[in-house]
Amino acid sequence: MTVDTAHARSLPAAKPGSALAQQQLQDASATRARRAASAPGTKTTGKILGYAGMILAGLVIAVPIYFVVITSLKLRPEIYSDPITWIPQILAPENYTYVWQTLDFSQYFVNSVIITVTLTLVEVSLGVLSAYAFAFYRFPGSNLLFYLVLGTLMVPNEITIISNYALVAQLGWRDTFTGIIVPLAGVAFGTFLMRNHFLSLPTEIIEAARLDGTGFFRTLFKVVLPMSWPTLMAFILITAVTEWNQYLWPFLISDTGRVAPLQIGLTMLQDNEGLTNWGPVMAGTLLATIPMIVLFLFLQRSMIKGLTAGAVKG
Amino acid sequence: MNITRRSALSLAGLAAATAALSACAGTGSGTASAQQEGNGTLQFWSNHPGSSRDIEQQLIDAWNAANPDTPAELIDGGKNYEELGQKFNAALSGGELPDVIVASDVTWFNFAFTGATTPLNDLWESEGIDTSTYVETLLADYTYDGKNYGVPYSRSTPLMYWYTADLEKAGLPTDGTGPATWQEFAETWAPKLKEATGKPALTVADGSNYLDWYFQGAFWTFGGAYSTEWDLKFTDPKTIEAGTFLQTMVKDGLISVVKDSANEFGIGNACGLLESTGSLGGLKESATGDFITTYLPGPKPGTTTGGAGLAIPAGISDERKKIAVKFIDFITNTENTITFTQATGYMPVRTDAADVPEQAAYMDENPNAATAIRQLNENTKSQDYARVFINGGGQAIGGALDKIVAGQDVETVFTALQEELQATYDRDIKPNL
Numbered sequence: 098m099t100v101d102t103a104h105a106r107s108l109p110a111a112k113p114g115s116a117l118a119q120q121q122l123q124d125a126s127a128t129r130a131r132r133a134a135s136a137p138g139t140k141t142t143g144k145i146l147g148y149a150g151m152i153l154a155g156l157v158i159a160v161p162i163y164f165v166v167i168t169s170l171k172l173r174p175e176i177y178s179d180p181i182t183w184i185p186q187i188l189a190p191e192n193y194t195y196v197w198q199t200l201d202f203s204q205y206f207v208n209s210v211i212i213t214v215t216l217t218l219v220e221v222s223l224g225v226l227s228a229y230a231f232a233f234y235r236f237p238g239s240n241l242l243f244y245l246v247l248g249t250l251m252v253p254n255e256i257t258i259i260s261n262y263a264l265v266a267q268l269g270w271r272d273t274f275t276g277i278i279v280p281l282a283g284v285a286f287g288t289f290l291m292r293n294h295f296l297s298l299p300t301e302i303i304e305a306a307r308l309d310g311t312g313f314f315r316t317l318f319k320v321v322l323p324m325s326w327p328t329l330m331a332f333i334l335i336t337a338v339t340e341w342n343q344y345l346w347p348f349l350i351s352d353t354g355r356v357a358p359l360q361i362g363l364t365m366l367q368d369n370e371g372l373t374n375w376g377p378v379m380a381g382t383l384l385a386t387i388p389m390i391v392l393f394l395f396l397q398r399s400m401i402k403g404l405t406a407g408a409v410k411g
Numbered sequence: 412m413n414i415t416r417r418s419a420l421s422l423a424g425l426a427a428a429t430a431a432l433s434a435c436a437g438t439g440s441g442t443a444s445a446q447q448e449g450n451g452t453l454q455f456w457s458n459h460p461g462s463s464r465d466i467e468q469q470l471i472d473a474w475n476a477a478n479p480d481t482p483a484e485l486i487d488g489g490k491n492y493e494e495l496g497q498k499f500n501a502a503l504s505g506g507e508l509p510d511v512i513v514a515s516d517v518t519w520f521n522f523a524f525t526g527a528t529t530p531l532n533d534l535w536e537s538e539g540i541d542t543s544t545y546v547e548t549l550l551a552d553y554t555y556d557g558k559n560y561g562v563p564y565s566r567s568t569p570l571m572y573w574y575t576a577d578l579e580k581a582g583l584p585t586d587g588t589g590p591a592t593w594q595e596f597a598e599t600w601a602p603k604l605k606e607a608t609g610k611p612a613l614t615v616a617d618g619s620n621y622l623d624w625y626f627q628g629a630f631w632t633f634g635g636a637y638s639t640e641w642d643l644k645f646t647d648p649k650t651i652e653a654g655t656f657l658q659t660m661v662k663d664g665l666i667s668v669v670k671d672s673a674n675e676f677g678i679g680n681a682c683g684l685l686e687s688t689g690s691l692g693g694l695k696e697s698a699t700g701d702f703i704t705t706y707l708p709g710p711k712p713g714t715t716t717g718g719a720g721l722a723i724p725a726g727i728s729d730e731r732k733k734i735a736v737k738f739i740d741f742i743t744n745t746e747n748t749i750t751f752t753q754a755t756g757y758m759p760v761r762t763d764a765a766d767v768p769e770q771a772a773y774m775d776e777n778p779n780a781a782t783a784i785r786q787l788n789e790n791t792k793s794q795d796y797a798r799v800f801i802n803g804g805g806q807a808i809g810g811a812l813d814k815i816v817a818g819q820d821v822e823t824v825f826t827a828l829q830e831e832l833q834a835t836y837d838r839d840i841k842p843n844l
Contacts, residue, residue, distance in 0.1 A: 173697055177671075177678040258506045266506030348494070349501050352454075352486040364490035367462065371673070374697070 130399060169193070169379035176375050192376040196384065197365065199377075201354055205362035208274075209341060210388075211328075212358055215278050216340040221333055224287020229317050231288065232295035233303065243292070250285040262349055273351040281346060287332055294328040330400040338389055359385045429526060446728045447508050453731070453738055454509040456488035460565035460719055461689050461755030470742050470751065471481025477741075481734045483510075492518055492719060499724075503527055508724045510735040514561055515719040517551055520524075520800045522722060523560035524843070529725040530558035534736040535645050544745065544761045552721055552793050561720035563760040564752070567687040568716045568791055569625045570783055571613075572694065575701045577682035581607035587782065593656065596708055601665035604682045613660075614681035616759045617807030617816070620670060621717075623798060625685050626812065628707050628714030629653055632790075637808060638797035641836065645797075645811075645829040646822075654812075654821040661816050668816045685835055687717065688783040691756035704779040712792040717759060749773075758784055801835055808836040 142367045168176055172189045175182055196202055230236075231243050261280045268277030298321065306320045322329065344360045351357035367373045438821030457467055457838070470487055475482045488495035502508050514522055522528040535542055543549065553561035571589055578585045581603040591595035601612035604819060615625050623637075630636055635650030637643070644650050659664040669675045676684035679699040684690075685707070694702070707713040721743070723735045741747065745761045750771050752759045764770050765784075774781040798805050811828040815821050 173674070174678045174699065177674050177680070259501060262501045263505030266502070271507060287692075348489065349498055354487070357487070361487070365459075366488075367490055373674075374693075375674075 153263055159321075163381055165379050167379075168375060169383050171376055173374050173376060189376060192380040193384070196381045197250075200362050200365060202359075202362065202381075202382065202384070204354055205357060207361045208356055209358040209360075209385075211274060212277055212343070212347070213337055214338045215274075216281055217333060217337045219278075219282045220284055220287055220340075221329075223282070224284070224291050224295050224332065225317075225322070225329070227288045228295055229321065231292045233321075246285045246288050249283075250289060255321060258349070261346075265350060266358065271350055273350075274356050277347050277356060277358075281340065281343065287336065289324070290332055291328065294325055296348045298324055327400045330396045334393060334396050337392055352391045358371030415791040416741055420722045430435055444566050447726050447731075448728050449507075449510065449731050451482075453483040453511065453734055454486050455483055455515070455738070456486045456493055456495060457507040457796045459512065460492075461757060463565070463751065465756050466751055466754045470747050473747075474738060474741055481738075483738055487514065495503065496522075499527075501649055503724075503726070508726050510727060510731050511721055511723060511738060513719045514722040516552070516717050517799050517805045519561050519720060520555060521802055523553075523555050524800075524840070526725055528560050528722040529732060530560055531562070531723065531736060532558050534723075535559075538740075539734055539755045540676075540736060540740045544763045545743075546758075546760055546762055546787065548787075548791065548793065549716065549758075551762055552716065553722075554808055561722040562743055564714055564719055564743055565689075565755065565757045566718040566720075566760055567689045567757055568783055568787055569628065569685055569707055569714045570688055570691075570692075570779075570786070571705045572676060572702050573682040573705065574679070574682055575700075575703055577604060577608050577610070581682075585703060587703055587705050587778070590693075591707045592710065593632055593708045597660065597665070599655070600608060601660070603792055604825075608682055610666050610679075612673045613683040613685055614667045614669055614675045614809045615685040616812070617668050618813035619806075621687075621805070621809065622668065622673070622812050623808035624715070624717050624794075626714065626799065627656065627794060628791075629657070632708060634711050636814075637795035637804075638683060639839075640796055643797055643829050643836075644795075644813055645825040645831055645832075651821050651825055654815050654825060655810070658815050658818065658821060662818070668813075670792075673778065688756050688758060688780070689718070691779055691783070692754070693756075702779075704782040706782065706786050706790050709790070711790050713790050715787070715794045716787065716791050717794070725736055732793075753780075756780065758787055797832055800840070801832055802839055803835065804832055807831060 167183070167185050169192055170188050170190065171182075171185045171192075173188055175186060227246070231239060231246075263278060265276045268276075268375070287403065302320060302324070303316065306316050311319065342359075342360060343358065346360050347356075348361050351361065352364070359381075363378070363385060366378045367382055424691065435720070454545050455467075455471065459467060466486075471483050486497055488507065492513070495513055496515075496719045499512055500507070512528075514528065523530075534540075542559075542562075549563035549566050550559065553559050553562070571584075573589070575585050581600075583600060583603060596612070604610070604612040616622055627637065627738070630650055630653045633649050633653035635644060635647050635653045637645065637650075651839075655800055661668055667675070667681055671695065672681075673686050673690045674686060674697075675681055676686070677694055677697040677699070691704075721739045723732055723739070727735070741752075745759075745764050745767060748759045748761050749764050749767060751757065752764075753773055759765075759770065766772070774784065774816045798808055807828060811824050812825045
């Protein structure tokens with residue numbers, strides 16, 4: 098198992114979390130509906146089934162994460178012990194100190210934050226602004242331009258990597274934040290997502306705002322965006338998680354630890370030929386995942402708030 | 412279906428846009444001139460084999476102190492040889508080229524073959540570099556068309572590791588003799604160990620973790636091979652016999668094939684381990700008891716060598732090449748190869764390393780490391796072309812061995828493998844030889 102796969106295993110923390118949240122939401126509303134409609138006898142069966150489903154879904158998500166957590170606290174012999182132990186017999190928090198000391202963790206962490214924050218800001222601004230223009234402003238060639246943007250969505254990243262690399266190297270941007278950030282900043286996904294969402298908004302409200310004389314940015318910030326929080330939050334979350342987990346591009350561009358993000362730092366914990374001690378690898382992976390979990394918990398509240406704050410009332 | 416003219420036109424536009432964008436990508440702007448000047452600092456791209464980052468930095472600091480005019484810098488080239496190859500390939504497409512790269516046993520030939528790395532013989536001559544003290548077989552591994560394309564750096568060989576306590580329990584010799592042949596292993600060693608301890612006698616890594624490399628020598632001892640030069644030998648009856656041997660051993664529970672064999676052995680789940688010398692350092696700390704190392708079973712040569720060497724890109728200026736070749740000579744000189752190999756468990760690449768008192772003392776104190784170094788002279792030969800020279804050969808063989816371990820018919824698997832690699836050879840290599 099490489100760090101990537103180890104990481105991929107722990108990464109779904111955010112995604113299944115949202116699925117779980119949604120499921121809880123659905124379950125809650127479903128129970129409410131059932132409670133209102135059905136007789137008391139069927140109520141308990143439904144409840145039991147509902148809880149069983151929830152527990153099952155929870156376990157599927159929680160067990161791998163739990164395993165990463167306990168592995169990060171185990172000593173090497175125990176990690177590979179047969180049968181596996183579910184509670185570490187000897188707690189080994191030194192795995193975390195080891196990661197911190199051997200890795201120059203704070204440097205990689207700061208690099209990751211710089212790259213992720215900048216990219217998220219740029220991508221979200223570009224995405225929202227361009228989507229706004231495509232959704233509400235008619236200008237010559239707007240459709241053609243939109244299809245062009247969509248076209249870029251259909252070119253896999255892997256294809257453009259080599260030409261981007263050549264360009265960035267010629268500009269002298271290797272081993273710089275600029276070199277890592279600029280080529281990653283142009284993503285059509287946000288434009289596409291936000292435009293489609295904007296188009297689903299009731300035109301009456303936009304027209305009413307226009308009649309009231311709100312300008313370009315005022316309409317965007319006071320009318321359109323407040324109705325788009327859930328989509329926007331999802332967009333921010335997806336962008337942040339994607340950029341946080343970037344590996345191939347930063348790997349190609351960074352030469353030393355100076356600008357390399359955490360995901361690259363983690364590979365230093367693995368041995369090329371010989372023994373890898375998985376305790377520190379798991380500890381590092383876990384530390385690298387925490388910021389994204391925090392971000393998710395933070396944004397999740399806004400997402401749900403947005404869902405319930407409807408602009409048009411029945 | 413209701414296709415309006417408008418939507419048809421849009422679709423056409425979309426397709427054209429995609430095509431145009433895809434076409435842009437991949438061409439690059441290709442200004443990689445034949446004579447790239449550097450920025451004055453020698454760039455050494457390494458994946459730090461054997462967790463050697465600190466040692467490499469230490470060697471580079473020593474170089475910088477001795478050569479303040481031509482300083483060197485250590486660049487992270489990736490987490491393994493394959494990633495370093497990727498990064499180098501990206502640089503070849505038009506980026507700034509490094510001065511020195513780590514090239515593994517499976518990547519160096521491809522670079523040499525496509526002209527990405529430069530032959531070193533003329534540079535050695537013009538810079539007056541003495542290559543006579545390199546271990547001959549290790550240096551010869553990097554020869555193509557009569558020229559040398561690399562210098563040995565982090566070189567390893569498979570070893571057998573055995574827990575002393577388990578050997579004693581089974582009544583087997585602990586003086587480092589090991590099984591003389593694989594037949595002896597199958598008839599005496601393995602059953603005794605299994606009976607005495609209840610554990611598999613030997614564990615080895617699976618096909619995605621270089622089983623094809625560890626087990627290569629075993630094929631030779633059966634009289635088979637992956638190939639003889641460019642002549643593929645997978646369907647040779649002797650090769651199939653060796654494959655069947657591996658399958659039977661696994662089926663009988665005498666050999667276990669796992670993903671991370673060094674850890675499997677380290678925690679005591681097997682009596683023996685077939686692994687690279689690169690694991691020596693790590694196992695010394697993590698093994699659950701005392702262990703000895705032995706040669707791989709014969710008849711000799713019973714195994715091969717592996718690991719990586721250093722190479723110089725062809726696209727840099729002559730001035731840079733001259734410094735690079737001196738840098739390579741420095742980092743692999745007798746004193747530095749001793750420092751590097753004692754820290755990692757790799758093998759010294761200079762013959763006169765053994766004459767240095769410090770190294771002689773080290774070998775006395777570390778009989779396990781000494782086994783590896785002695786085996787190098789007695790029990791190894793260069794790898795088969797099919798594994799190291801055919802693009803993707805090692806991975807393909809590893810995949811086939813995995814299928815055999817899983818119980819598929821050996822002859823069928825090897826026939827398919829032979830066809831696959833033959834096709835790659837006919838397409839990529841034969842026309843360019």
